[in-house]
Amino acid sequence: MGKLLKNRELLLVGAILVLIALIAWRFPPFITPANLARVYNDTSILIILALGQMAVILTRCIDLSMAANLALSGMVAAMLNAAFPGLPIPIIILSAMALGAILGMINGALVWKLDIPPIVVTLGTLTIYRGLIFLLTNGKWINAHQMSDAFKSFPRTDLAGIPVLSWLSVVMVVTIFLVMSRTPLGRAFFAVGGNPHAAVYTGIDVGRTRFFAYCLSGTLAGLSGYLWVSRYAVAYVDIAAGFELDIIAACVIGGITIAGGIGSVPGAVLGALFLGVIKNALPVINISPFAQMAISGMVIIIAVAVNARAERRKGRVILRKAEAV
Amino acid sequence: MAETHLSPRIIPDRLEGRRARLLKSWESLLLVVACVIFLGNSLASPYFLDPWNLSDATFNFTEKAMIAFAMALVIISGEIDLSVASIIALASTAMGYAVQLGFDTPALVVVGLSVGLLCGIVNGLLITGLGLPSIVVTIGTMSLFRGLSFIILGDQAFTGYPDSFSWFGQGYVWWVFSFEFTLFVVLAVIYGVVLHRTNFGRAVFAIGNNQTAALFSGIRVGRVKFTLFLLTGLMAGLASICLTSRLGSTRPSIALGWELEVVTMVVLGGVSILGGSGTIPGVVLAALIMGMVTFGFGLLNVPGIVMSIFIGLLLISVIALPILWRRARRRLAH
Numbered sequence: 001m002g003k004l005l006k007n008r009e010l011l012l013v014g015a016i017l018v019l020i021a022l023i024a025w026r027f028p029p030f031i032t033p034a035n036l037a038r039v040y041n042d043t044s045i046l047i048i049l050a051l052g053q054m055a056v057i058l059t060r061c062i063d064l065s066m067a068a069n070l071a072l073s074g075m076v077a078a079m080l081n082a083a084f085p086g087l088p089i090p091i092i093i094l095s096a097m098a099l100g101a102i103l104g105m106i107n108g109a110l111v112w113k114l115d116i117p118p119i120v121v122t123l124g125t126l127t128i129y130r131g132l133i134f135l136l137t138n139g140k141w142i143n144a145h146q147m148s149d150a151f152k153s154f155p156r157t158d159l160a161g162i163p164v165l166s167w168l169s170v171v172m173v174v175t176i177f178l179v180m181s182r183t184p185l186g187r188a189f190f191a192v193g194g195n196p197h198a199a200v201y202t203g204i205d206v207g208r209t210r211f212f213a214y215c216l217s218g219t220l221a222g223l224s225g226y227l228w229v230s231r232y233a234v235a236y237v238d239i240a241a242g243f244e245l246d247i248i249a250a251c252v253i254g255g256i257t258i259a260g261g262i263g264s265v266p267g268a269v270l271g272a273l274f275l276g277v278i279k280n281a282l283p284v285i286n287i288s289p290f291a292q293m294a295i296s297g298m299v300i301i302i303a304v305a306v307n308a309r310a311e312r313r314k315g316r317v318i319l320r321k322a323e324a325v
Numbered sequence: 326m327a328e329t330h331l332s333p334r335i336i337p338d339r340l341e342g343r344r345a346r347l348l349k350s351w352e353s354l355l356l357v358v359a360c361v362i363f364l365g366n367s368l369a370s371p372y373f374l375d376p377w378n379l380s381d382a383t384f385n386f387t388e389k390a391m392i393a394f395a396m397a398l399v400i401i402s403g404e405i406d407l408s409v410a411s412i413i414a415l416a417s418t419a420m421g422y423a424v425q426l427g428f429d430t431p432a433l434v435v436v437g438l439s440v441g442l443l444c445g446i447v448n449g450l451l452i453t454g455l456g457l458p459s460i461v462v463t464i465g466t467m468s469l470f471r472g473l474s475f476i477i478l479g480d481q482a483f484t485g486y487p488d489s490f491s492w493f494g495q496g497y498v499w500w501v502f503s504f505e506f507t508l509f510v511v512l513a514v515i516y517g518v519v520l521h522r523t524n525f526g527r528a529v530f531a532i533g534n535n536q537t538a539a540l541f542s543g544i545r546v547g548r549v550k551f552t553l554f555l556l557t558g559l560m561a562g563l564a565s566i567c568l569t570s571r572l573g574s575t576r577p578s579i580a581l582g583w584e585l586e587v588v589t590m591v592v593l594g595g596v597s598i599l600g601g602s603g604t605i606p607g608v609v610l611a612a613l614i615m616g617m618v619t620f621g622f623g624l625l626n627v628p629g630i631v632m633s634i635f636i637g638l639l640l641i642s643v644i645a646l647p648i649l650w651r652r653a654r655r656r657l658a659h
Contacts (some may be wrong), residue, residue, distance in 0.1 A: 121641065139628075258461050290476055291476050293475050294473050297465050298465075300468060308455065
């Protein structure tokens with residue numbers, strides 16, 4: 001099992017390296033360290049979001065509302081900054097994360113306390129959260145000139161040659177990795193997804209674990225909300241529309257099984273990086289950016305087919321003949 | 326997904342009669358909600374109770390409802406298809422392309438339907454042939470199909486559809502009854518009969534309730550599921566013809582986000598997202614409710630995004646309320 005997991009991530013590393021090599025063959029400057037660092041920086045937000053989605057998917061749930069949560073938290077962060085330009089950035093970040101966490105808690109509470117299927121809950125909150133942005137702003141945009149310089153420059157600030165945005169994603173990756181592998185909560189995520197009934201008998205509250213997974217995904221979406229808005233220096237109703245599918249795609253490519261219980265932090269990071277490399281490479285090798293959507297669609301299908309084949313060898317098939325039909 | 330019910334299920338000594346069950350059913354609740362919304366709308370706006378206005382209102386839901394019927398069957402069988410809106414986009418793009426090649430209306434219809442069917446076959450093969458989870462496969466094909474239309478169209482649009490083609494989305498069969506509404510009624514009857522009165526329909530329920538048991542009772546699970554995805558593709562192709570004809574142009578962003586509205590419609594109609602239960606009359610009522618809410622809000626100048634908040638709240642509350650109600654009743658009984 002552990003060997004298989006390692007294989008999958010190695011496979012993904014290999015795929016990314018092949019991809020980068022192919023791009024470098026068409027456009028050598030792509031592999032300069034400065035450019036690769038830029039690609040990583042550009043993918044940072046997706047990585048942070050994929051970590052949250054991973055926790056949710058591990059518990060056999062799904063969070064379709066992450067992008068809407070990001071947009072709402074980002075908008076509130078921008079509005080805070082526009083209203084009180086003197087407010088220190090850490091407070092803005094913390095309030096965006098807190099709002100994100102609350103929105104995640106709403107999802108989690110509906111799944112936990114009312115036992116509503118996660119896909120229905122987050123489908124509903126997806127439209128509600130995005131609608132709330134409209135109610136909050138009446139459809140108005142918050143543009144660059146309304147934001148303070150500190151607000152916009154924070155993710156760009158250089159720290160040892162690398163922007164704060166990249167550092168933040170690294171910190172998040174390490175933190176979530178430690179949570180997943182070193183804390184009871186992290187193990188509970190896997191246990192709940194692997195076998196919810198067995199988890200109950202080992203003393204894990206399935207609903208509560210799912211609730212915490214949603215809190216985590218919400219908090220990370222809130223953080224990403226601030227990062228997104230300050231990076232692109234604009235906030236409006238439709239920012240990151242449809243991005244929820246990119247997040248899920250990153251997880252699926254990273255080998256996180258939609259049926260729960262299987263996945264890893266490196267997988268999520270690599271899945272996000274794979275999409276990030278494709279997105280950044282298309283313009284430089286003269287493929288129309290319009291092709292990006294079709295390519296990521298193909299990649300998702302191939303990734304899920306490859307992952308499913310890897311899982312099938314795991315066994316647990318009692319009636320092989322019947323399953324084969 | 327959430328399947329950890331540990332509370333014991335109580336089986337009553339005497340099953341309720343047919344009439345009592347009908348009264349307590351989801352569909353009667355929906356009917357009451359529909360009537361309330363209808364009354365509310367007619368009180369709120371003097372323009373609501375006009376046959377032509379009501380006829381216009383049907384365009385809000387007919388295209389989505391066509392897909393919702395097939396989607397209901399897919400969801401009852403325990404799967405989901407999130408690629409329907411992208412199939413609309415691809416079929417519409419193909420029809421627009423065919424127009425550039427000088428095809429006429431009958432050929433356009435064939436193109437639209439066959440692209441839909443082809444997309445359904447792709448989904449069906451990946452899901453039943455390779456045994457992949459439908460939610461991920463259709464998220465993938467959702468990107469793929471719309472991505473293909475983006476590759477073909479970029480930021481351009483196809484226009485110049487022949488005049489005779491506009492009948493599907495703008496024509497009337499008789500008096501205020503549009504072609505789309507007539508099609509909606511006919512399809513509702515067909516799907517109702519197929520789901521509730523045929524062996525195929527029984528098979529769909531059986532698969533949704535217990536796939537392994539269905540397999541052992543001689544149901545060709547793979548074939549039934551394949552047919553369902555094929556049907557959904559075909560319906561998306563049909564909806565694409567109607568929508569393209571109504572709008573008279575094709576952009577790659579056509580019908581963006583419809584998959585969520587279609588799923589909402591199906592779930593609102595009382596189809597369990599976990600599979601195994603649901604009815605076509607429920608879906609019809611849900612379609613009417615969503616159409617009337619959208620139209621009524623439109624008459625009151627409520628912006629579209631506020632309507633979507635309402636639909637989202639409706640989706641969650643409509644599922645949460647019966648659960649809370651059951652819980653409250655159980656607490657009273659103890």
